[in-house]
Amino acid sequence: METTISKSSSTFESVAIRFAGDSGDGMQLTGSQFTETTALAGNDLATFPDYPAEIRAPAGSLAGVSGFQINFSSREVFTPGDEPDVLVAMNPAALKANIADLKQGGILIANTEQFGVKNLERAGYKSNPLEDGTLSAFRVFPVDITNITLRAIADVGLNQRAAVRTKNFFALGLVYWLFSRDMQHTLDWIQGSMAAKDPVVAEANARALRAGWNYGDTTEMFAQRYEVPKARIEPGRYKNMTGNEAAALGFLAAAELTGLDLFLGSYPITPASDILHYLSKQKHLGVRTFQAEDEIAAIGSAIGAAYAGSLALTTTSGPGIALKSEAMNLAMMLELPLLICDVQRGGPSTGLPTKTEQSDLLQVLYGRNGESPIPIVSASSPGDCFYAAIEAARIAVTYMTPVVLLTDGYLANGAEPWRIPDMASLPPIPVQFHTDPATFQPYARNEVLARPWAIPGTPGLEHRVGGLEKANVTGNVSYDPMNHDAMCRLRAEKVARIADSLPATEIFGDAEGDVLVVGWGGTMGALRAGVERARAEGHTVGHVHLRHLNPMPNDLGDILKRYRKVIVPELNLGQLWMLLRARYLVDAVSINKIQGKPFKEHEIARAIAEHAGSKA
Amino acid sequence: MSVYSFLKEIAHTDPATLGRKDFQTDQEVRWCPGCGDYAILAQVHKTLPELGIPRENFVFVSGIGCSSRFPYYTNTYGMHSIHGRAPSIATGVKVSRPDLSVWVVTGDGDALSIGGNHLIHALRRNVDLKILMFNNRIYGLTKGQYSPTSEQGKRTKSSPAGSVDYPFNPISLALSAEATFVARGVDVDAKGLGAVLERAAHHKGSAFVEIYQNCNIFNDGAFDYMTDRKTKAETEIRLEHGKPLRFGANGDKGIALDAQMNPMVVDVATHGEDKLLVHNETNAALGFFLSRLVHPEFPTPVGVFRAVTKPTFDGMMEDQLTAAKAKSKGGGVQRLLDGGESWTVT
Ligand SMILES: Cc1ncc(C[n+]2csc(CCOP(=O)(O)OP(=O)(O)O)c2C)c(N)n1
Ligand code: SF4
Ligand SMILES: [Mg+2]
Numbered sequence: 009m010e011t012t013i014s015k016s017s018s019t020f021e022s023v024a025i026r027f028a029g030d031s032g033d034g035m036q037l038t039g040s041q042f043t044e045t046t047a048l049a050g051n052d053l054a055t056f057p058d059y060p061a062e063i064r065a066p067a068g069s070l071a072g073v074s075g076f077q078i079n080f081s082s083r084e085v086f087t088p089g090d091e092p093d094v095l096v097a098m099n100p101a102a103l104k105a106n107i108a109d110l111k112q113g114g115i116l117i118a119n120t121e122q123f124g125v126k127n128l129e130r131a132g133y134k135s136n137p138l139e140d141g142t143l144s145a146f147r148v149f150p151v152d153i154t155n156i157t158l159r160a161i162a163d164v165g166l167n168q169r170a171a172v173r174t175k176n177f178f179a180l181g182l183v184y185w186l187f188s189r190d191m192q193h194t195l196d197w198i199q200g201s202m203a204a205k206d207p208v209v210a211e212a213n214a215r216a217l218r219a220g221w222n223y224g225d226t227t228e229m230f231a232q233r234y235e236v237p238k239a240r241i242e243p244g245r246y247k248n249m250t251g252n253e254a255a256a257l258g259f260l261a262a263a264e265l266t267g268l269d270l271f272l273g274s275y276p277i278t279p280a281s282d283i284l285h286y287l288s289k290q291k292h293l294g295v296r297t298f299q300a301e302d303e304i305a306a307i308g309s310a311i312g313a314a315y316a317g318s319l320a321l322t323t324t325s326g327p328g329i330a331l332k333s334e335a336m337n338l339a340m341m342l343e344l345p346l347l348i349c350d351v352q353r354g355g356p357s358t359g360l361p362t363k364t365e366q367s368d369l370l371q372v373l374y375g376r377n378g379e380s381p382i383p384i385v386s387a388s389s390p391g392d393c394f395y396a397a398i399e400a401a402r403i404a405v406t407y408m409t410p411v412v413l414l415t416d417g418y419l420a421n422g423a424e425p426w427r428i429p430d431m432a433s434l435p436p437i438p439v440q441f442h443t444d445p446a447t448f449q450p451y452a453r454n455e456v457l458a459r460p461w462a463i464p465g466t467p468g469l470e471h472r473v474g475g476l477e478k479a480n481v482t483g484n485v486s487y488d489p490m491n492h493d494a495m496c497r498l499r500a501e502k503v504a505r506i507a508d509s510l511p512a513t514e515i516f517g518d519a520e521g522d523v524l525v526v527g528w529g530g531t532m533g534a535l536r537a538g539v540e541r542a543r544a545e546g547h548t549v550g551h552v553h554l555r556h557l558n559p560m561p562n563d564l565g566d567i568l569k570r571y572r573k574v575i576v577p578e579l580n581l582g583q584l585w586m587l588l589r590a591r592y593l594v595d596a597v598s599i600n601k602i603q604g605k606p607f608k609e610h611e612i613a614r615a616i617a618e619h620a621g622s623k624a
Numbered sequence: 625m626s627v628y629s630f631l632k633e634i635a636h637t638d639p640a641t642l643g644r645k646d647f648q649t650d651q652e653v654r655w656c657p658g659c660g661d662y663a664i665l666a667q668v669h670k671t672l673p674e675l676g677i678p679r680e681n682f683v684f685v686s687g688i689g690c691s692s693r694f695p696y697y698t699n700t701y702g703m704h705s706i707h708g709r710a711p712s713i714a715t716g717v718k719v720s721r722p723d724l725s726v727w728v729v730t731g732d733g734d735a736l737s738i739g740g741n742h743l744i745h746a747l748r749r750n751v752d753l754k755i756l757m758f759n760n761r762i763y764g765l766t767k768g769q770y771s772p773t774s775e776q777g778k779r780t781k782s783s784p785a786g787s788v789d790y791p792f793n794p795i796s797l798a799l800s801a802e803a804t805f806v807a808r809g810v811d812v813d814a815k816g817l818g819a820v821l822e823r824a825a826h827h828k829g830s831a832f833v834e835i836y837q838n839c840n841i842f843n844d845g846a847f848d849y850m851t852d853r854k855t856k857a858e859t860e861i862r863l864e865h866g867k868p869l870r871f872g873a874n875g876d877k878g879i880a881l882d883a884q885m886n887p888m889v890v891d892v893a894t895h896g897e898d899k900l901l902v903h904n905e906t907n908a909a910l911g912f913f914l915s916r917l918v919h920p921e922f923p924t925p926v927g928v929f930r931a932v933t934k935p936t937f938d939g940m941m942e943d944q945l946t947a948a949k950a951k952s953k954g955g956g957v958q959r960l961l962d963g964g965e966s967w968t969v970t
Contacts, residue, residue: 048967243968301742304709312717313717313719315716316717335709464724466680470679470699471701475704475705
């Protein structure tokens with residue numbers, strides 16, 4: 009690549025960039041290309057795609073704005089960044105929707121061609137913000153992206169419509185220049201994947217990308233460039249991993265580790281559908297996927313598959329869990345292994361389908377009739393969904409129980425650089441079907457209180473299961489009061505004992521002191537970063553992030569006592585908080601936010617400082 | 625060695641050694657004395673040993689209702705599940721284990737009210753399931769409310785002024801849902817029911833069998849009009865593939881079409897046998913037409929309305945898996961993990 013670095017450059021530890029445009033402007037693609045290039049450059053990073061709720065909102069409208077934020081650094085990165093340092097706004101609506109987040113003094117690159125009267129009106133601007141002085145707190149770079157791109161690709165031979173669509177690559181090229189990134193990875197991608205579909209379009213995009221780079225290099229507008237040095241990262245092979253893909257891979261890995269065939273029964277729902285899509289492509293691994301007529305049939309089919317000996321899975325989001333609850337209870341009664349993956353989204357009801365929230369914890373824990381203990385595992389980062397899925401499967405087949413895996417929209421669609429695991433290094437999960445008629449009792453229990461898994465086709469083990477209360481050991485229907493009492497306690501005890509198989513709880517930061525931050529799920533990055541900030545400010549703070557929400561780890565009660573204050577930040581109105589108070593009689597404080605958005609680092613740091621300061 | 629290989633290596637029951645006793649359980653049957661469910665249970669127990677299938681390869685899945693107690697009384701693998709959901713559970717069993725013979729036992733409420741959605745979708749997919757719907761035209765287990773097959777005007781505890789619901793015609797429904805095998809039997813008609821069950825069992829694809837069942841507690845005599853020996857000949861018509869539609873004491877009556885293609889009851893002697901409708905199990909329109917013959921205007925058809933074969937859902941899924949495995953480059957999950965864009969940090 010022939011480029012000359014002709015301008016001065018300065019070095020930064022971390023930079024957050026947000027690309028924003030109309031949903032037709034290709035912002036997600038732009039973001040993912042920048043992410044891959046940045047990962048190759050050796051930075052640690054975190055990303056946050058923010059899709060509009062509507063499939064095709066009117067062009068230029070606020071509802072149609074699509075965004076992608078990436079935070080990259082020479083240090084460890086936990087979140088996509090609170091406030092972007094750079095905002096690329098492809099139209100007035102994108103500016104309007106995002107400018108409030110831009111850091112004071114941050115860089116704004118705006119596509120002036122889109123700032124005509126009509127688009128300004130659509131975005132709700134009375135005057136052009138690029139000209140009326142309202143953006144004086146920022147470094148504004150107005151660039152006629154559309155027209156410069158059109159000129160650069162004029163002789164490629166694309167029609168106007170198609171030509172205009174390459175403008176995102178101009179913007180990408182310009183940002184590559186600004187942050188001293190190598191364009192080669194994207195050029196290779198254009199020449200590969202894109203050219204395979206349409207070589208002319210590929211050529212136009214390659215030119216647009218170069219034009220963007222050259223624009224930065226040659227015009228007077230940008231006086232300097234920025235560098236973000238490599239981060240120190242654990243050696244290994246990495247790839248960019250989203251939560252949904254990681255979860256799907258985790259279920260596949262669990263099937264391989266158990267030796268079982270994977271069965272998925274699912275009904276499409278945002279933000280869980282991508283797991284169904286991914287697993288539907290894995291037929292060569294013996295994976296059966298069944299798109300059912302509704303969520304009830306989806307879990308029903310999975311229960312049938314579990315009874316017949318598969319590693320059975322159903323995937324959904326909060327509204328789907330509501331429909332599945334009766335069948336979850338059946339699986340609990342049948343004591344069959346079943347994985348129930350809830351990719352949480354904003355509720356209640358249809359709520360905010362494309363936004364994130366952590367408000368299904370109490371639903372999956374308690375949303376069923378009767379005493380219904382079901383283990384709950386949660387994932388804390390996109391890549392962690394892989395390991396959380398395997399852990400859910402381990403519990404399911406070891407203890408013969410349905411298990412809920414909680415992820416969320418933020419994890420599902422978010423991506424992070426992920427070290428590719430070696431399957432051989434993962435511990436196998438032993439599964440043994442019962443075969444001996446002489447020792448068979450459907451509800452006899454082993455040392456961890458699990459009943460035997462006896463699958464159809466095994467001679468001499470014909471037996472009936474069902475949702476009616478079971479007599480202990482024989483599994484026959486029983487209405488005996490003392491038996492019911494005993495069985496309710498046995499089922500609860502079985503789940504409680506899972507805690508005995510858990511490792512000691514990891515505490516990040518101080519092992520005792522002012523404040524303990526307890527969290528779960530997708531808030532991990534924000535909590536960790538917030539705790540780091542607070543510790544840098546001199547507070548003694550610990551952070552425990554729970555993977556297991558039912559049962560909770562055995563050592564948690566002791567840990568809670570080692571701090572003067574316990575705070576529980578959640579993207580709900582205090583669900584884990586309520587459980588901790590009830591279970592451990594701890595006067596914990598709830599920090600909550602339910603805006604469909606993740607926590608910001610400074611929100612957590614501020615909350616910690618507040619409670620650390622209030623020395624009682 | 626796969627965790628499943630024992631299924632191939634283990635010695636399976638020789639079906640030739642099986643008799644009806646082998647399918648009875650030690651559980652006390654809890655249906656009301658005189659309930660039609662007993663006769664159906666006996667017929668199924670008589671049919672199963674004749675199918676050439678090892679006992680351990682049968683799975684019975686039911687929902688909730690009196691009828692759905694069935695698996696407890698049948699010594700095979702079985703699941704008494706939740707209200708209305710048996711077809712979906714059975715679909716999961718069959719799709720994941722095509723080697724099994726999977727049966728659904730359900731009631732008119734279970735199958736057509738709460739489980740209506742699952743029933744029609746299982747049928748349209750042509751999952752290889754045998755679905756036996758015990759139709760007593762009442763909710764038995766919950767002590768006598770009207771059901772989706774109760775006749776309009778029926779007075780029950782929940783419809784003291786008479787039900788204003790229009791009922792479903794289960795055969796019409798199953799045909800419209802594209803079931804490949806649709807039949808009707810009657811609890812007390814052992815021979816007819818046995819023949820229908822056997823045909824259903826051998827059918828490859830979704831088989832729907834409506835079984836008229838007397839609930840002598842909450843809807844006694846619902847089918848007396850066609851089970852009473854004195855009136856039976858006039859009120860029931862047996863469907864036989866390739867045969868003209870005749871009924872009556874000496875087969876003296878038949879079904880023919882009038883000028884507007886409406887069905888009409890004719891006297892065979894005066895009308896002529898060659899002008900009678902001839903049953904054809906593969907003719908979808910005819911099957912539907914026959915399902916519309918309803919008491920009291922017409923005799924009630926029993927037997928097979930429709931029997932056609934087409935690829936099954938489970939079979940086609942299995943084919944896709946086999947094809948994908950044949951093209952697989954191996955390497956398992958590690959290959960997926962390793963695939964796509966990646967970079968190395970040293
Ligand atoms: C979710 C749910 N709703 C309601 C019931 C109560 N219930 C049990 S059986 C039944 C109706 C059964 O009628 P049908 O399927 O015709 O069976 P029958 O008892 O007549 O054989 C009802 C309403 C239940 N068990 N579960
Ligand atoms: S209530 Fe009716 S259907 Fe139920 S067992 Fe008694 S007679 Fe049979
Ligand atoms: Mg009924």
